[in-house]
Amino acid sequence: MREKIWWVTGKVLDKLIWLRHKIINQEVRTITLQALPFWVASFVTGLVAVGYEKLFAWFERMGREMVLHTPWVIFITAPAFFTLSWWLVNRFAPTARGSGIPQLMASIELANPKQDDKVDQLLGLRIALVKVLSSLSLLVGNGAIGREGPTLQISASIFRFVNRLLPSYWPKVSKRIMLVTGGASGLAAAFNTPLGGIVFVVEELTKTHITYFRTAVFASVIIAGMTAQALLGPYLYLGYPQITPVGFSFIGVVLLAGILSGLAGALLAKVILYISDWKTLHIKGQKQQALFVATLGLLFACLIYFSGVQAGGSGKELMNRLLFTPEKNIQWYEFPARFIGPILSYHSGGAGGVFATSLSAGATLGAGIAELLQLARENYNLVMLVSMVGYLTGVTRSPFTSAILVLEMTDRHSAIFYLLLAGMVANLMGYYVDRKSFYEHLKEHFLKPTVSKA
Numbered sequence: 001m002r003e004k005i006w007w008v009t010g011k012v013l014d015k016l017i018w019l020r021h022k023i024i025n026q027e028v029r030t031i032t033l034q035a036l037p038f039w040v041a042s043f044v045t046g047l048v049a050v051g052y053e054k055l056f057a058w059f060e061r062m063g064r065e066m067v068l069h070t071p072w073v074i075f076i077t078a079p080a081f082f083t084l085s086w087w088l089v090n091r092f093a094p095t096a097r098g099s100g101i102p103q104l105m106a107s108i109e110l111a112n113p114k115q116d117d118k119v120d121q122l123l124g125l126r127i128a129l130v131k132v133l134s135s136l137s138l139l140v141g142n143g144a145i146g147r148e149g150p151t152l153q154i155s156a157s158i159f160r161f162v163n164r165l166l167p168s169y170w171p172k173v174s175k176r177i178m179l180v181t182g183g184a185s186g187l188a189a190a191f192n193t194p195l196g197g198i199v200f201v202v203e204e205l206t207k208t209h210i211t212y213f214r215t216a217v218f219a220s221v222i223i224a225g226m227t228a229q230a231l232l233g234p235y236l237y238l239g240y241p242q243i244t245p246v247g248f249s250f251i252g253v254v255l256l257a258g259i260l261s262g263l264a265g266a267l268l269a270k271v272i273l274y275i276s277d278w279k280t281l282h283i284k285g286q287k288q289q290a291l292f293v294a295t296l297g298l299l300f301a302c303l304i305y306f307s308g309v310q311a312g313g314s315g316k317e318l319m320n321r322l323l324f325t326p327e328k329n330i331q332w333y334e335f336p337a338r339f340i341g342p343i344l345s346y347h348s349g350g351a352g353g354v355f356a357t358s359l360s361a362g363a364t365l366g367a368g369i370a371e372l373l374q375l376a377r378e379n380y381n382l383v384m385l386v387s388m389v390g391y392l393t394g395v396t397r398s399p400f401t402s403a404i405l406v407l408e409m410t411d412r413h414s415a416i417f418y419l420l421l422a423g424m425v426a427n428l429m430g431y432y433v434d435r436k437s438f439y440e441h442l443k444e445h446f447l448k449p450t451v452s453k454a
Contacts (some may be wrong), residue, residue, distance in 0.1 A: 033171045037178070041162040042185050045155040046227025049189035052132060052154065056147045059139040060313045067142060067309050074142060074304045079297030081141030085134045085350025086293045090286075093130035095122050095446065098346065099353045100131065100153025102442035104183050107156065109447065111176040119160065122446060123179070128157040134351035141297060142304055142312030144341030145352025148190045155186030189227070193408035200401040241323040241385070243412050244378035253379075254386050254418045255425055257369050261362050261387040262426025265394020268339060268358070269438035272346055276445070279347065293348050300344040303337055311337035315360020319388075322363050323410075328380045329371060335364040354395060354438070359406070362391030382415055389419045390426035397430055397437035399423030 067074050089097045103122040110118045131150045138145055159182030163175055180201055188197030283292050303311050310318045315338060322328055338361040342354055366387030370380045385406055392402040403419040430437075 034173050037162050037166060037173055038159075038181055041159040041178070041182065043227050044162070045158050045182065045185045046189050048154060048158060049151055049186065050227070052147060052151060053190070055132070055136060056139065056314075059136045063140045063142045064309050064313060064317075066140075067304060067312075071305060074301040075298065078141040078143075078301040078304065079294045081137045082143065082297035082300065082345075082348040082350065083290060083293050085137040085141070085143070086289070086348050088130055088134045088137065089350055090289070093124075093127040096127045096130040096134060096153075096351050097349050098351065098442065099149030099355075099439070100151070100351070101149045101183075101353070102439050102446050103153050104156045104179065105439060105443040106446040107160075108176055108179050108183075109443070111179055116175060119175075119179075123153065123157040123160050125157060125161055128154040131351045138345060138348065138350045138352050139313065141300070142309065143300070143345040143348065143350070143352060144312050144315070144338070144357050145345050145350075145354075146314045146356030146358075147353060148187065148355035149353025150351055151190040151353075152183045152186040155189070156182035158182065159185070191405060191409055193405050196401060196405040196408055199404045200398065203398045203401050241381045241410055241412065242378070243382055243385075243415055244376075245414070246379060246382065250379070250382075250418075251421070253369075253373065253375070253383060254422055256373075257366060257383050257386045258390040258422035258425035259429050260369060261365055261390030261422070262394040262429035263433065264339070264365055265358060265362070265391040265426065266430035266433035267394075268342070268354075268361070268391075269395050269441075270434055272343055273438070273441050275343065275347055289349070296344050296348050300341065303340060303344065307331075307333050307337040310334065311341045314356040315363075316356060319360050319363045322367050322384055323381055326377075328367055328377065330364055330367045335361065335368055338364050355392065358392045358395050359388045362388035365391060382418065385410065385412065385415055386418055386422040390422045393423045393426040394430040394433075395438050397427060397440075399427040402426075 063077065066077060095103055107119045107122045110116065110122075131154055135145060135147065135150055156179050159178045160175070163173060163178045166173065184197040184201045186197075187200050188194045191197075279292070283289055300312075311334075318334075318338075322330075338357070342357040342361070345352055345357075346354070363384045366384035367380060369387060370383040375383065389399075389402045389406050392405070393399045396402065400420070400423065403416070403423040406419055407413065407416055434441075
């Protein structure tokens with residue numbers, strides 16, 4: 001009897017062990033299958049981001065060289081290519097206009113079973129293609145735009161496309177997490193800043209606790225970043241600017257730069273939003289819109305002709321000159337030109353971001369502050385980096401993302417506390433100008449027409 005009991009007990013234990021192994025194997029299989037779409041989409045995002053970066057740099061250089069060779073040609077190229085950029089968006093993908101980050105934020109909010117079909121109005125391969133073509137057209141006209149915001153909308157479109165390819169029997173993958181992860185991967189690949197991508201997700205794209213999506217975000221950021229690095233090398237977006245150690249007394253300069261740059265960035269966002277509202281009320285019909293865009297192109301041509309080509313493009317070349325050469329002096333009109341250029345370019349109705357242009361405007365403002373305060377030359381770089389963080393924070397209202405981005409793209413860890421302090425001060429100043437961020441306002445603009453079409 002005892003032997004029989006032991007025999008039955010052994011059989012039961014064997015069965016339990018078998019079931020346990022089966023459950024574990026099933027869980028491993030499910031987790032692997034759920035992770036696979038993120039890995040594939042991240043790899044593709046890395047490839048596309050690198051290709052877009054190469055095209056962006058080539059078209060930006062082409063537009064710049066045309067003006068340097070024949071300055072008056074800007075009066076032809078700016079109106080013509082501003083209008084072409086607007087027409088591409090207006091004709092083929094209206095939601096491809098502007099940055100791309102507000103569209104992504106709106107898509108994340110709409111990514112639920114009841115409203116998921118509306119996401120197709122904001123993300124998709126056609127939208128991504130139009131985004132690229134429209135932004136490249138603006139660059140031929142020397143438009144003051146960046147590629148980082150568009151890269152996020154493009155990467156989210158790739159993630160959504162991969163998600164839609166999954167067969168019905170595939171383990172369920174959260175559409176919202178796919179979009180959030182797509183945004184993180186896009187930012188990481190665009191700037192080569194993996195931490196910036198992660199922080200941006202937590203600070204700007206979602207208010208959900210990171211526990212729910214940390215594994216997907218971390219893995220996708222790594223894969224997209226490694227893909228970009230494999231093709232471009234372990235580059236820094238801006239290199240290694242020289243930073244001289246400063247004393248505690250320098251805190252006052254950091255605070256001043258953070259206040260002024262934060263106010264300037266918030267003011268830029270406010271002006272863009274004001275003109276956008278005015279345009280919606282007063283510019284009706286295709287002909288009026290085309291005429292408005294052509295007029296903006298002519299105004300932008302005047303800006304470039306009288307202030308120089310440094311007022312156009314992303315401003316990366318300007319940042320490199322200020323940070324890495326002895327030529328740190330700026331003319332009085334350079335910051336106003338970097339401030340006005342993105343406003344005119346944005347309202348062309350084409351595709352283009354404000355991340356890079358905000359950084360370049362902040363660098364120019366920082367150089368002006370350092371010159372006004374008559375600081376030692378070796379301290380200019382720190383003031384410029386601080387102002388870059390402050391200006392971007394004023395626009396996006398994401399202080400930690402701004403600080404981490406500038407930190408990662410320059411590898412200046414010794415300046416981290418100054419960058420964070422500037423971001424926090426700039427965020428406070430921006431709050432006094434407008435309680436909502438630039439992207440929050442634009443997200444609402446994209447949500448309203450999207451919902452009304454349903």
